[in-house]
Amino acid sequence: MPKIAFPLFLLFLIVGCASSKNQKFDDYVFKNKKEKQVYIDSYDASLKTWGVDYVEEDIVTDFGKAHVIQAGPKNGKKLVLLHGMDASSTMWIPNIKALTKNHRIYAIDFLMEPGKSTLKSKALSKEEIVQWYSEIFKHYQLENFEVVAASRGGWMVTLLAITNSNSIKKMVLLSPAQTFEFIDKFGKTSNALFLKLFPSEKKFYKTLNTFSTHPEKINSVYKRQFYLANKYAKSNTSMLQMTPFSDEELAKITIPVLVLIGDEDVINSEKSIERAEELLPKGQTKIIKDAGHFLSIDQATTVNKAMLDFLD
Numbered sequence: 001m002p003k004i005a006f007p008l009f010l011l012f013l014i015v016g017c018a019s020s021k022n023q024k025f026d027d028y029v030f031k032n033k034k035e036k037q038v039y040i041d042s043y044d045a046s047l048k049t050w051g052v053d054y055v056e057e058d059i060v061t062d063f064g065k066a067h068v069i070q071a072g073p074k075n076g077k078k079l080v081l082l083h084g085m086d087a088s089s090t091m092w093i094p095n096i097k098a099l100t101k102n103h104r105i106y107a108i109d110f111l112m113e114p115g116k117s118t119l120k121s122k123a124l125s126k127e128e129i130v131q132w133y134s135e136i137f138k139h140y141q142l143e144n145f146e147v148v149a150a151s152r153g154g155w156m157v158t159l160l161a162i163t164n165s166n167s168i169k170k171m172v173l174l175s176p177a178q179t180f181e182f183i184d185k186f187g188k189t190s191n192a193l194f195l196k197l198f199p200s201e202k203k204f205y206k207t208l209n210t211f212s213t214h215p216e217k218i219n220s221v222y223k224r225q226f227y228l229a230n231k232y233a234k235s236n237t238s239m240l241q242m243t244p245f246s247d248e249e250l251a252k253i254t255i256p257v258l259v260l261i262g263d264e265d266v267i268n269s270e271k272s273i274e275r276a277e278e279l280l281p282k283g284q285t286k287i288i289k290d291a292g293h294f295l296s297i298d299q300a301t302t303v304n305k306a307m308l309d310f311l312d
Helices: 005-018 033-048 126-139 152-163 186-197 201-211 220-232 237-241 247-251 270-279 300-311
Strands: 054-061 064-071 077-082 103-108 145-150 168-174 257-262 283-288
Touching: 033 220, 054 126, 064 126, 077 152, 103 126, 126 152, 145 152, 145 300, 152 168, 152 247, 168 300, 186 201, 201 220, 247 270, 257 270, 257 300, 270 283, 283 300
Parallel strands: 077 103, 077 145, 145 168, 168 257, 257 283
Antiparallel strands: 054 064, 064 103
16 A cells, blocks of 8 residues: 555544544534534625626436536537535635636535535445546537546546546546545645644645645635534545545546646645556646646636636
8 A cells, every 4th residue: 555545644644533523413514503604604695706707506416416517608518517525616716717717517516525415324425426427418418528527526537537437528637636646745734634633724825825725825715614624524434435546447548637746745746647648648737837636726817828828
């Protein structure tokens, strides 16, 4: 087992145990109704900063409620957005105007993280995660659609792509976590895990400085939402399922894939770029200068252009 896997397991086990003490409020993510409502209010405030017209919709799935935000021209090309860990669909503030110019977007909140999707059962397996997303795609009759996915979302869409259970046409991976390699700089990223254990604003801002080269660019309204996600939400252990994909699995992805990674990313190194170029039959890669893991915020203009050039 790679060296990075054991500490991840240990820390998530600790967090999982610590967050399971309160059993009175039956919610997979939040500890009580009050804290959940405070978070939802901050989510709504962040969404209002998008600056585009949008529609929110909840659909019923076999595993719970799926919350989907739609925006952009109804006759535009279909584009699914999958957010990063604890970031929710509101994270696309710096990118949404560019992405909705010619695309009808479907931003999906992952149901085992802070957001408006809700899980009604135990933690989902890989197979169940694939089924959940497939139910959403089927509901919206999404065929030959494109996907932009960040961090943990990048791992999710890669999982979907290797199962051949959908009709994804193209995908953009923004610093996908645990997809091509285990976390590159675990010592630095452990700040985020300890933030979950012992939440404080000081730890939060230290974490932002670790993951972003320009934390001052993070929208202040969204920054509060992201802090509350770390403060109030229970951690889930689905990270334990997120091991890098094998050479054989990545070779199965025959659709065009664009991999964007910041030059100061603490999650990925040159190894991710090398594996993507070597193993993805139609893979393209680009290193974004002066950008960290939050590259879609750090260098929004550059990232937006790279994404649209590839998708269009």
